[in-house]
Amino acid sequence: MNIVVTIKQTFDTEAKIALDGKGGIDASGVNLVINPYDEFAIEEALKLKEKFGGEVTVVSVGGDKIETSVRTALAMGCDKAVRVDDPALADADEWAVAEALAKAIAKLPYDIVLAGRIAVDDGSGQVAVRTADALGIPSVGSILKLDVDGDTATVTREIDGGTELIEVKLPAVLTAQKGLNEPRLPSMKGIMGAKKKEISVQTLADIGLSAADATPKMRAPKYSLPSPRKGGKVIPGEAADAARELARLLREEAKVI
Amino acid sequence: MNFELTEDHVMMRKMVRDFAEAEAAPGTEERDEKEEFPLELWKKCAELGLAGVTFPEEYEGVGADYISYAITVEELSRVDASLGVTISAHSSLCANPIYLFGNDEQKKKYLPDLATGRKMGAFGLTESMAGSDASGTRTTAVREGDEYVINGSKVFITNGYYADTYVITAQMDKSKGNKGIAAFILEKGTPGFGFGKKEKKMGIRASATYELVFENVRIPAANLLGQEGQGFKIAMTTLDYGRIGIASQALGIAQGAYEQALKYAQEREQFGKPISTLQAIQFKLADMATSIEAARLLVYQAAFIASEHKIPVSKYAAMAKVFAAETANRVATQAVQILGGYGYTRDYPVERMMRDAKITEIYEGTSEIQRVVIAANILKG
Numbered sequence: 001m002n003i004v005v006t007i008k009q010t011f012d013t014e015a016k017i018a019l020d021g022k023g024g025i026d027a028s029g030v031n032l033v034i035n036p037y038d039e040f041a042i043e044e045a046l047k048l049k050e051k052f053g054g055e056v057t058v059v060s061v062g063g064d065k066i067e068t069s070v071r072t073a074l075a076m077g078c079d080k081a082v083r084v085d086d087p088a089l090a091d092a093d094e095w096a097v098a099e100a101l102a103k104a105i106a107k108l109p110y111d112i113v114l115a116g117r118i119a120v121d122d123g124s125g126q127v128a129v130r131t132a133d134a135l136g137i138p139s140v141g142s143i144l145k146l147d148v149d150g151d152t153a154t155v156t157r158e159i160d161g162g163t164e165l166i167e168v169k170l171p172a173v174l175t176a177q178k179g180l181n182e183p184r185l186p187s188m189k190g191i192m193g194a195k196k197k198e199i200s201v202q203t204l205a206d207i208g209l210s211a212a213d214a215t216p217k218m219r220a221p222k223y224s225l226p227s228p229r230k231g232g233k234v235i236p237g238e239a240a241d242a243a244r245e246l247a248r249l250l251r252e253e254a255k256v257i
Numbered sequence: 258m259n260f261e262l263t264e265d266h267v268m269m270r271k272m273v274r275d276f277a278e279a280e281a282a283p284g285t286e287e288r289d290e291k292e293e294f295p296l297e298l299w300k301k302c303a304e305l306g307l308a309g310v311t312f313p314e315e316y317e318g319v320g321a322d323y324i325s326y327a328i329t330v331e332e333l334s335r336v337d338a339s340l341g342v343t344i345s346a347h348s349s350l351c352a353n354p355i356y357l358f359g360n361d362e363q364k365k366k367y368l369p370d371l372a373t374g375r376k377m378g379a380f381g382l383t384e385s386m387a388g389s390d391a392s393g394t395r396t397t398a399v400r401e402g403d404e405y406v407i408n409g410s411k412v413f414i415t416n417g418y419y420a421d422t423y424v425i426t427a428q429m430d431k432s433k434g435n436k437g438i439a440a441f442i443l444e445k446g447t448p449g450f451g452f453g454k455k456e457k458k459m460g461i462r463a464s465a466t467y468e469l470v471f472e473n474v475r476i477p478a479a480n481l482l483g484q485e486g487q488g489f490k491i492a493m494t495t496l497d498y499g500r501i502g503i504a505s506q507a508l509g510i511a512q513g514a515y516e517q518a519l520k521y522a523q524e525r526e527q528f529g530k531p532i533s534t535l536q537a538i539q540f541k542l543a544d545m546a547t548s549i550e551a552a553r554l555l556v557y558q559a560a561f562i563a564s565e566h567k568i569p570v571s572k573y574a575a576m577a578k579v580f581a582a583e584t585a586n587r588v589a590t591q592a593v594q595i596l597g598g599y600g601y602t603r604d605y606p607v608e609r610m611m612r613d614a615k616i617t618e619i620y621e622g623t624s625e626i627q628r629v630v631i632a633a634n635i636l637k638g
Contacts, residue, residue, distance in 0.1 A: 072268060185276055188306030188319040188329075191268045 001054035001148075002109040003045045005078065006101050006131065007038040009062060009069040010121040023222040034069045037116025039183040040176035044146055045114050046077045047181065052148070054111075055079045059104050061089060061097050067199065075186030075194035082108070086204040088211035093218040098130030100214060103207035105135060112153065113173040117142050132173035139173040140166055144180055260554075262324070269325050273332035276305060277340075285337040288463035289609050294419055295340050295463055303374020307333070307344055311564075312356055316364060318372035323560035327505040331556075334509025335516075338613040339463035341509055345502030346415040347371070350621075351378025354424050354495040355442065358483040367422055367442060379420035380499075381411035381443075381469050382492050389626050391426070391489055392434045396471060398427035398441065405441060405481065407474040410453065413620070417467025418452045421445050424495075425469070426488045438488035442480045449474035460612030497571045499621050500578040501563055504556045507581035507617035511552060514585075514592035514610040515545045521596050521605075532595070541595060545588045552581040572634035579627035582617035589614040 011017070012031035020026040034042070045056045058073045058081040060066055070081045084100045092100070105113060113135075115128035125141075132139030144163060145156035148170070155166045158177050168174075186194070204214055235242045235249070250257045262270070281298055288295055302308060310326040312318025319325070326348065334341030352371040355363055370376040387393035396409025407427050414423075423443040430437035443450060453468030483491050519542060522533035532538045559577040563570045589611040593600035600607045618624045 068264060068267070071264060072271075075268060075272075185272050185305060186268065187304070188269065188272075188310055188321060188325070190306075191265055191272065192319055192321055194268075195265065 001048055001052040002111050003048050003054060003056045004105050004108060004110045004113045005038070005041050005045045005056060005058050005073070006105075006113065006115045006128065007042065007058055007060045007069060007073055008035045008116070008119045008121075008127070009033070009060070009066040010035040010119055013120055017225065019223060019225060025223055032065065032069065034072055035116050035119045035121075037118055037120070037176055037178070039116075040178065040180045041114035041116050042073050042076055042078060043181045043183040044174075044176060046184070048112070048146075048148060049077075049079075057082060057108055057110075059101055059108075060084070061092065061100050070199055071194050072186060074197045074199070075190040076184060077186075077190060078197075080197055081199040083199055083201050084204070084207060085201050086211070086214070088204055088214050091216055091219065092214060093216035094124050094126035095130060095218070096214040096216050098127050098134055100204065100207065100209065101127065101131045102134030103209055104202060105131070107207060111151075111170050112148070113137075113171065115173060115175050117175040117177050128173055128175045135171075135173070137171050137173060138168050139175070140168055141175045142177040143174050144177055146174060146180070262328075265321070266324055266328055269321070270328050270332060272305070273307065273329050274335070276301070277333050277336040281333065281340055282336040285339075285463075286603065286606060286609065288337070288339065290462075290603070292457070292462045294465045295337070295343060296419065298337075298340055299343055299374070299377065299419075302333075302340070302344060308347060308374030308377075309352065309372025310348065312348075312352060312368060312372040316356070316368035316372050318368070322564035323501060324557055324564065327501060327508075327556055327560040330502050330505035331509040331512065334506040335513040337463070338506055338510050338610070339461045341506040342415060342461055342464050342503070342616075343377075345499070345506055346380060347374075347378045347420070349499035349502040350380030350415070350495055351420070351422055351424050353498055354380070354440065354482060354491055357494060357498075358440070358487070358491050359442075362479065363442065363482070371422060376421035377416055377419055378422045378424070379414055379416035380495065381414050381417075381423055381425035383411060383413050384409070385412050389623065391438065391492060394426060394428045394438055396425070396427040398429050398439055400429075400478070400485075401475075403478045404475045405478060407441065407443070407449075407471045407476065409471050411469040413456060414467050414469050415464060415620070417465055417469055418455070419465050423469065424482060424491075425471075426492055427471075429485055433486065435489040436486050438492070439485045440482040440488040440491040441476060442482055443474065443476060447474055447476060458616070460609070460614070460616050462612075496621055497569075497574050498563060500574040500627075501556065501559050501570070503617055503621045504552075504559065504574070504577040504581040507578070507585035507614065508549070508552050508556050510610050510614045510617065511545075511549050511581070511585040511588040514589040514607050514614070515542075515549055517605065517607050517610070518542065518545065518592035518595040521599075525596075538595060541591050545591055548584045549588060552577070552584040555580050569634075572631055575622070575627040575630040575634075578617075578622070579624045579631070582614075582624060582627075585614040585617050586611075 015030045018026045056078040058078045061084045118125040142158045143155045147154045151170045306319045309318035314320040330341045330345050398405045398407050449472045451470045453470045456466040525532045555577040559573040592607040
């Protein structure tokens with residue numbers, strides 16, 4: 001089975017986000033990790049490989065600094081990687097990233113493509129679905145369980161208030177939701193072995209795109225931080241009186257009830 | 258000169274830290290309280306390759322360097338020093354002497370099980386009358402045909418009872434003193450080999466510390482490690498490398514205590530502001546951070562020298578160990594001070610860390626013995 005996993009490098013979820021003064025996000029000193037939802041995708045890919053044999057290829061878009069995340073995926077047990085790196089992708093939007101991923105994946109043999117449901121940084125949730133569209137294959141989002149039998153995947157996905165069982169013909173793009181599995185840590189041997197595995201670095205030209213093909217359609221001119229939390233208010237007095245006053249404040253001042 | 262860790266080291270640190278925080282940290286205080294050996298965690302460590310970091314792949318080890326090993330023990334000890342020493346004693350004190358002094362047959366027989374952690378190792382040198390002075394060894398070994406017969410006992414044996422494989426020393430010719438000592442590989446379950454008292458300790462309470470008892474234990478002559486009379490040298494070389502493990506453990510304890518103190522100082526408010534804004538606290542934190550960095554450089558330097566095999570590691574391992582151990586004690590004590598009354602309670606981990614730190618100044622050579630080793634090295638010739 002040829003399995004592809006797409007990953008994105010994101011800030012550590014415990015990172016304190018700061019702005020750089022020009023409306024951008026200051027990434028200095030921040031720990032960079034594999035997007036946690038992508039780790040579920042990697043784990044599921046490795047489980048499929050353990051069950052059916054074959055190879056897991058990691059595909060990602062980004063510069064040198066994402067190499068550590070790609071290498072970590074290899075240390076976890078993925079077999080090889082493709083990293084699409086091109087100056088024209090510096091300000092890539094979701095559409096451009098998906099175009100690049102699709103072109104890179106199209107060059108590989110693939111039976112199934114796994115990705116995270118969403119990236120924890122910008123949270124757009126677009127890239128995997130757009131990649132499926134660009135590849136002309138179906139996609140199923142937020143999966144909690146996956147069974148593969150021949151060319152059919154049976155998938156349990158999360159929907160509001162319950163779950164949905166879906167059958168889909170492969171190849172397809174499936175995005176991983178928390179709960180799909182418990183991602184393994186890379187072992188010491190995995191880490192030592194990762195540097196012997198191939199990371200193929202490809203430019204846009206290598207995957208058959210021009211810089212113009214990847215011109216972003218969207219841009220984010222400004223980021224803002226949430227306004228700092230204001231201090232709490234203590235309502236003194238007897239419980240019944242205080243509760244009445246609380247209800248009044250919630251209705252009249254906070255206007256939440 | 259390059260002070261940067263490699264990409265592998267960075268990845269290893271993250272992996273061991275993630276593991277330690279997710280799997281070990283939630284139970285550290287409870288295991289300490291109950292003196293409960295971290296057997297399940299040991300198995301998980303083994304699955305991740307942490308039981309055989311420095312041993313070559315031909316023996317199913319990871320084949321990584323001593324810096325990787327130092328990082329492993331440091332990160333485990335940062336959240337649980339008992340788990341750190343379990344790995345350290347197993348790797349440095351049992352697998353390593355077999356790797357360094359074993360013949361091909363012994364290495365093939367014992368190392369794969371130890372390096373993968375299918376079996377746990379321990380080391381028996383100390384006796385009630387033989388601590389810093391190994392010449393007081395009273396455990397005896399007598400050659401009878403193609404067997405050795407061992408009698409006596411060992412005390413304070415880390416991983417005792419739980420370990421499957423033991424490297425022990427015994428006196429074969431008392432008239433020769435240290436030169437009469439031999440080292441042997443002993444398997445749990447050998448008739449006559451039993452366990453005595455389990456020590457109740459001040460710190461590293463989750464680590465198992467047992468007495469080993471030998472009553473006419475007959476082992477095959479093939480289990481002699483090195484040559485007869487070489488036991489003292491084997492033990493001293495083993496400790497030279499082992500000190501890197503204990504230095505790393507001390508470093509991890511210091512780092513853990515410092516992080517607790519730093520976090521607390523930023524949260525705890527007195528006089529209407531966080532205590533981290535008070536210079537008295539700031540100076541403590543600055544001193545703690547500085548001494549930890551210095552200790553880390555010494556520990557990684559010793560680890561680097563152990564990997565390169567170009568110069569003897571003895572002096573550098575002793576320097577790393579004494580400095581890191583004293584740093585751990587100072588830092589953990591200051592961490593308790595910064596947390597004040599809360600730091601003295603078992604509701605916060607610094608109380609345990611202060612207790613755990615003390616042993617690093619005692620085992621695998623006291624701080625005084627480290628100075629003896631260092632002085633002997635710098636004054637020789």
